Amino acid sequence: MTLQDKIIKEFDIALKTLSNKKSGTEREYPTTDKSPELSDDEKKLSSQLMRVNLAGEVAAQALYRGQAFVCKDQNVRDHLVHAGDEETDHLIWCKKRLDELGGKQSILNPIWYAGSFAIGAFFGSLGEGKSLGFVEETEKQVVKHLEKHLDRVSENDVDTIAILKTMRQDEDDHANEASENGSEELSGTTKKIMGYVAKLMTSTSAHI
Numbered sequence: 001m002t003l004q005d006k007i008i009k010e011f012d013i014a015l016k017t018l019s020n021k022k023s024g025t026e027r028e029y030p031t032t033d034k035s036p037e038l039s040d041d042e043k044k045l046s047s048q049l050m051r052v053n054l055a056g057e058v059a060a061q062a063l064y065r066g067q068a069f070v071c072k073d074q075n076v077r078d079h080l081v082h083a084g085d086e087e088t089d090h091l092i093w094c095k096k097r098l099d100e101l102g103g104k105q106s107i108l109n110p111i112w113y114a115g116s117f118a119i120g121a122f123f124g125s126l127g128e129g130k131s132l133g134f135v136e137e138t139e140k141q142v143v144k145h146l147e148k149h150l151d152r153v154s155e156n157d158v159d160t161i162a163i164l165k166t167m168r169q170d171e172d173d174h175a176n177e178a179s180e181n182g183s184e185e186l187s188g189t190t191k192k193i194m195g196y197v198a199k200l201m202t203s204t205s206a207h208i
Contacts, residue, residue: 010065014117017061017088018110020095027089029096030166031159042154047103049149050160053167054094055205056142056198058109059116060087063138066120067131076128079181083135083174090167097163106205119197132183137191139175141198143168 064084071077123134
């Protein structure tokens with residue numbers, strides 16, 4: 001595949017991601033169908049949380065695609081693509097739950113995608129070890145983020161809780177897989193910067 005073909009393919013994937021037309025692994029939607037009627041305040045909070053998580057999943061897609069785009073090791077690339085497919089499941093689930101709650105996705109999602117693709121490509125260009133180290137640290141931070149959301153969401157919203165718990169397990173698995181495949185630990189400064197960028201994205205996506 002030529003460079004031009006690869007670029008065209010990435011644009012196609014980006015458009016499908018942002019329009020919620022990208023397919024994942026077709027895993028079952030992890031809800032219980034036993035959620036009681038939620039109050040307006042409970043719906044508002046859950047909608048806000050899922051809006052933020054949807055933006056995060058858009059960014060995750062771009063990070064994996066950016067890293068895979070420049071990756072030279074086929075085994076590592078396959079790992080990145082597979083993890084990205086599972087992240088697509090999260091994207092689909094977050095959008096579906098957001099629709100069920102009557103919420104709208106962030107208008108900044110295209111910006112998060114473009115920026116995250118560039119960041120992923122940068123870390124991917126540093127070598128497979130650093131690329132996997134970036135995956136590991138990203139997923140660890142996402143796990144902490146999801147745990148905060150699980151602490152905030154109403155206990156009545158069992159459907160949202162089921163989605164968040166499944167996502168948390170997947171993210172933890174991705175971090176462990178990256179470690180097992182030879183990830184290199186990032187510097188403390190890099191981890192802090194990643195945390196600041198993630199906080200900017202989540203706080204902004206909650207409202208815009």
